[in-house]
Amino acid sequence: xxxxxxxxxVFGFIILAIITLILATYGIIAYQTSRxxxxxxxxxxxxxxxxxxxxxxxxxxxxxxxxxDNDAKSHQGAQGLxxxxxxxxxxxxxxxxxxxxxxKLNDIDYNLNLGVGYYNYLYNYYNNRKLALAAYNGGVxxxxxxxxxxxxxxxxxxxxxxxxDETRQYVTKVEATYDVYKTFYKDSLQDxxxxxxxxxxxxxxxxxxxxxxxxxxx
Numbered sequence: 001x002x003x004x005x006x007x008x009x010v011f012g013f014i015i016l017a018i019i020t021l022i023l024a025t026y027g028i029i030a031y032q033t034s035r036x037x038x039x040x041x042x043x044x045x046x047x048x049x050x051x052x053x054x055x056x057x058x059x060x061x062x063x064x065x066x067x068x069d070n071d072a073k074s075h076q077g078a079q080g081l082x083x084x085x086x087x088x089x090x091x092x093x094x095x096x097x098x099x100x101x102x103x104k105l106n107d108i109d110y111n112l113n114l115g116v117g118y119y120n121y122l123y124n125y126y127n128n129r130k131l132a133l134a135a136y137n138g139g140v141x142x143x144x145x146x147x148x149x150x151x152x153x154x155x156x157x158x159x160x161x162x163x164x165d166e167t168r169q170y171v172t173k174v175e176a177t178y179d180v181y182k183t184f185y186k187d188s189l190q191d192x193x194x195x196x197x198x199x200x201x202x203x204x205x206x207x208x209x210x211x212x213x214x215x216x217x218x
Contacts, residue, residue, distance in 0.1 A: 038185070039068040040081065040108055047112040051120035056185055057129070058116055060177040061136070064170065070108055079105040082115025092118035130157045133174050138167035 038044070038059045048055035065083040066072035078085045084092070084105055093100035096117035104110040122132035122140070131154070135143040142164070146152040151161055159175070162168035 038063075038181070040070075040112075043108050043112055047109075047116040050113075051116050053116055053120055053123070056181045057174075057178055058112075058119075059185075060174050060181055061115075061119065061133075063177050063181075064173045070106055070111070080111035080115070081108065082111055084111060084115055084118075088118065089114050092121070095121045126154070128154070128157060130159060130171055130175070133171045134162055134167050137170040138162070138164050142167075 040062070041055075041059070044058050044062065045055045048058045062068055062081045065078075066081050068081065070081050072081075072083065073079050074083055076085065086102055086105075089102070089105055090100050092114040096113065098113065101110070105114075119132060119136055122135045123129065125140070126132050126135065126143070131143055131147075131152070134152075134157075143152070146163065147154045151163060152158070159168060159171050162171065
């Protein structure tokens with residue numbers, strides 16, 4: 001009988017530990033979901049699809065650039081979700097073939113149209129995501145110079161070798177955010193209703209986590 005009681009207690013502790021682990025995991029995922037919540041997802045998806053850019057990457061750029069604050073303005077004068085400088089925005093308007101209106105840089109659609117369009121232009125120019133991100137922050141002239149001087153390998157760029165601290169940190173942050181978003185939004189961005197319901201979104205992400213574990217185990 002004593003053996004059975006001991007076995008029962010051990011089994012109870014194991015069950016309790018499993019339940020505690022599940023609850024703790026759910027809590028962590030719920031917290032991370034709230035931290036990784038994406039705003040303006042419909043607009044981000046629309047302009048990402050227009051320029052054939054991964055919407056999750058666009059959301060990652062917006063997160064790092066403005067933290068989804070459409071009224072954000074840098075000390076250098078960059079504005080809007082994708083933090084466009086006047087000169088960059090003017091060039092982007094030429095690239096994407098629309099009229100340039102500087103007073104509209106805080107308009108969500110206009111800013112995303114120019115910003116995503118400009119990133120797509122940079123990606124097509126370099127055919128490399130990291131180089132395109134570096135150019136988005138540090139400028140095409142600087143990235144071209146680093147490639148020409150052999151500081152950066154055009155075919156296999158090493159982020160740690162980017163000379164500008166700000167640009168190096170920028171690319172690192174976008175890449176890290178992109179990795180996190182791809183985990184939580186594995187099947188692409190959901191619609192407004194889904195992303196604003198944190199309880200449902202947390203549950204969906206938890207089930208993805210569980211399914212991933214079961215997939216790896218089985």
